[in-house]
Amino acid sequence: MINIALPKGRLGVRVYKLFEEAGYEFTGILDNNRKLVFENKNLDMRCFWVKPFDVPVYVERGTADIGCAGKDILLERSPDVYELADLKTGFCRMAVAAKNDFIDDESKILRVATEFPNIAQNYYSSQGREIDIITLRGSLELAPVLGLSDVIVDIVETGTTLRENNLHVINYIADLSARLIANKSAYKFKCAIIDEIIKKLCSN
């Protein structure tokens, strides 16, 4: 039995479609219902939706043998797992954005709003800049608009939301995409089947 953790939401749907194209189908998984666990007895596989931030937790603790997570979440949580493949979907970037008229005063502590405090801290530590991190759970664009923060560190896909709020990217931190991760111990004992899944997912 292979247990697979998929991230709820848009990225998860994209990733699931890769599984489906590769021949790993879970009936009813894309239906709009509250079911969370889907099993395919023929494949001897089980798939479940979890919050994107929790995918590495399920995998690290071995409840899931493999999982799919955005690189943003792996950078933020640094889980002790294998990152076996770049699934080449869900491309976006981690970026620093600010109001269009923002001028950085380097003599001040920079106020940074983000959902990714570790990524923000590592980035600014590498630049030797002292920052004040404000951890938020969404609607980041509001923070600089209302003056809660000077900049935000967030995922940028097309930049439309930023533009609509008179914000723009001032620096890119990392390229992001969906990654396939595996529990280290599970991979030792299910290596053949996990490698086969990766091969099929990446050949499309």
Place this chain on the structure above:
Amino acid sequence: MLEKINLQLRPEEIAALNLRELYGQYGYSFYRMSRFEEYDFYADKKDFLTTGKILTFTDINGKLMALRPDVTLSIIKHIKEIPGQVQKFFYDEKIYRVPKNANNFRELSQVGIEFIGALDSKNIHEIIDLAIKSLQILSNGRRYVLDIADAGLIAKFITHNKRAIMKCISGKNIHGLRDLNAPDEIIKLMTGENIPAELEKIKTFYPDIINIDFSAVTNLNYYNGIIFRGFIEGVPDSILSGGQYDNLLHSMGYKYSQAMGFAVYLDSLEAVIN
């Protein structure tokens, strides 16, 4: 025998006693030490610790003390180098660490061995053999594997961006290594295109149990040669880890010796027992 007189031992305690018997049979002698060290000792040696978090307290003389986060450092500190002679110890101790993902200190049980002296291939094979026998004792009938690699080779080839490259190595992240322009030699070791003869030879002793896998390489400050990690099916973390650690030895003032050892983390055993 012990079970018959109903000591109500927990499975991990029985496992520890079995391991102690095994190490004794191989000529290792029991080493017992204090659970406390002066805090300064760890502040000096923090490169060799996997954790920066140390539980401290003040003793009756006002000296800042630490509850030991690691056993090997203490053994190396307390014994004396005897040039030309081999010293073999095993221990069964508690250590105090914040496990990954935990938010406070925990007391963890660790059993392990240390070999200090001239290491030849015969000694190395004996230590690997003991690691595998330990896994067998702990496995409770489940499958187990031992990943082996050579930390010295990674240290030799790694030139730039060490932290990011080491992270990709432990995560088997080949695409990440390519993005970082990691040296070709490292990528070939990771993908198995290049398999060092020395490791190939070790693998022949237990071909079904030993994997040559460079993701086992961690902490180049500590390890400099053969490095290994044991896994048991159903236990999400590695349960055994060890290797050759001359770097640590030399930083503690040893001049002539080499050292190799491993530790078994008994607290992970629960998954196997249930």
